[in-house]
Amino acid sequence: MASNAPDRxxxxxxxxxxxxxxxxxxxxxxRCQAAKRAEDRLRAAQIxxxxxxxxxxxxKPLPGAPQSQTVARLRALKFVEEWPGSSRGLLFVGPVGVGKTHLATAILRSLIEDCGVRGMFCDFSDLLERIQATFSRTNPDNADDVLAPYRDAELLVLDELGARRQSDWVRDVLYGLINTRYxxxxxxxxxxxxxxxxxxxxxxxxxxxxxVTVRSRLHEMCDLxxxxxxxxxxxxxGKA
Ligand SMILES: Nc1ncnc2c1ncn2[C@@H]1O[C@H](COP(=O)(O)OP(=O)(O)OP(=O)(O)O)[C@@H](O)[C@H]1O
Ligand SMILES: [Mg+2]
Ligand SMILES: [Zn+2]
Incomplete structure (x- = not known):
């Protein structure tokens, strides 16, 4: 009988x-095993x-782009080159569409592929939704199960911080995650x-x-x- 499994x-x-x-x-x-392990790590990172x-x-900063984009790319390259020497992460801040997530995921991928790093990507809004889903009686997971991989990851990309409406609950989740990593x-x-x-x-x-409590920790944890x-x-x- 013909198999439906993809040809490997x-x-x-x-x-x-x-x-x-x-x-x-x-x-x-x-040596194919090293490549397979890198693939497994990449899959687990959930980019x-x-x-x-x-x-x-x-x-590639567009012609005429502000110098900050070139500087950001160089800073990202330095972070990768120095691995595991960096004692601080990075906090990419800026308006929409300037490439913050592009740079952050590029760093993560490069370190996973080339340096054996165990890293994770986490969209903060998505994380909150998944935690909220655990409040349902039919969901076997609890909030801790959802958060644990992000607390422990050797390198975490936390994307879109602040994108969600703030509430005490959201702040508590964020504080718990950042404080543990801190x-x-x-x-x-x-x-x-x-x-x-x-x-x-x-x-x-x-x-x-x-x-202020989370921002204070991020000051120490990340270069802006x-x-x-x-x-x-x-x-x-073609709209700009
Ligand atoms: N300088 C660049 N060179 C190549 N591709 C870029 C560059 N800047 C952004 N992009 C691409 O543009 C798209 C938007 O970039 P990205 O999602 O990283 O922006 P962002 O700053 O994270 O935006 P947002 O604040 O909306 O999340 C992505 O497909 C990204 O790969
Ligand atoms: Mg983004
Ligand atoms: Zn082999």
Missing amino acids: EVCALCMGFGVLETAQGRIVAC PERYRNCRLENY NRQRLTIVTSNFSDVPAPTGEETLVGKIG VTLEGRDYRAVLA
């Missing part, structure tokens, strides 16, 4: 056994499909649309969205990288 290329070196015998008769892991092709190499000295890369400095136009600031510029999505759509 069998490694020509080990014929799919995953191990090889050296000339001295020692059994060693085949959204949309950001699958984002690399630091293909983040105490465990885990590296975190954060993105947010909210400026760290009050704007003269009176728009909401990051501290207004996440509260501010991006400016046009919305790349609108540029791609």
Whole structure:
């Protein structure tokens, strides 16, 4: 009977056994196993499909883009090159579509593929929804099950911080996550649309969205990288 399983290329070196015998008769892991482990780590990281092709190499500031984009890319490259030497993560802040999530996911992917890092991507709104779903009686998970991988990840990308309407509950979840990572000295890369400095136009600031206790910890955990510029999505759509 024909199988519905997708054809997987069998490694020509080990014929799919995953191990090889050296000339001295020692059994060693085949190099395809390292690639397989990297694939497993990438799958576990849950980087959204949309950001699958984002690399630091293909983040190209548009002609005339503010210098902050070039600086942000260099800062991202430095973070990757220094791994595991960095003691602080990064906080990418800026308006919509300037490439904050692109850079953050590119760092995560690069470290997972090349440095064996166990990292996770977490969209903050999505996390809250998944925690809320555990409140239903029919859901076997509890909030701790949902949060644990993000608390423990060697590197966490926390995307869209402050995007959700704040409530005491939202602040508690965020504080619990950030404070645990702070105490465990885990590296975190954060993105947010909210400026760290009050704007003269009176728009909401990051501290207004996440509260002083979380902002204080992030000061110590992350270097601030501010991006400016046009919305790349609108540029791609020919609207800017
Ligand atoms: N300089 C760039 N070079 C190549 N692609 C870019 C660049 N900037 C943004 N993009 C692409 O534009 C799209 C939007 O970028 P991204 O999602 O990273 O923006 P963002 O700053 O996170 O926006 P938001 O605040 O809305 O979340 C993505 O597909 C990203 O790959
Ligand atoms: Mg984003
Ligand atoms: Zn092999």
